[in-house]
Amino acid sequence: MLYNYGSINIDHVYRVSHLVRPGETLSSRSYRQVLGGKGANQSLAIARAGGHVMHWGLLGQGDHWVLETLSSAGVDISRIEVTLEASGHALIQVDDQAKMPSLFTLAPITPLPMRNRTGCWRFLPQVIGYFCKTNATHSIDSLPWRRNAACW
16 A cells, blocks of 8 residues: 555646736636646556555545545545645646646635645644554654655
């Protein structure tokens, strides 16, 4: 079993004729909302490749469809905490030449600090405790934990 402790975001993808320029208003040709976040995408890829993975992270209560997406791929979602706050998200534009820079990354649009980092330290004792209880073979004593470091 692999244990993945990482971000779960919602990507808002807009198909446009060209990349939006500063001050320009542009109508999109289509819109899709898809699973994003490096952690969630890693867990999804591991499960789709046949691996056994448990994902740890935070998800806003309005995004329950994410749990179904991960679960149906085989990800163990039992350690994902659903919260009242919004999920982190990104706004992405894709133009006709398939260029896809991230337009904005917002996590979340609330008065809170960055969504994925605020939950990181709160979950850490649980993750380490679970890791130790399962008799994992890796030594967590050698990991360079630093309170001020980015979680992922």
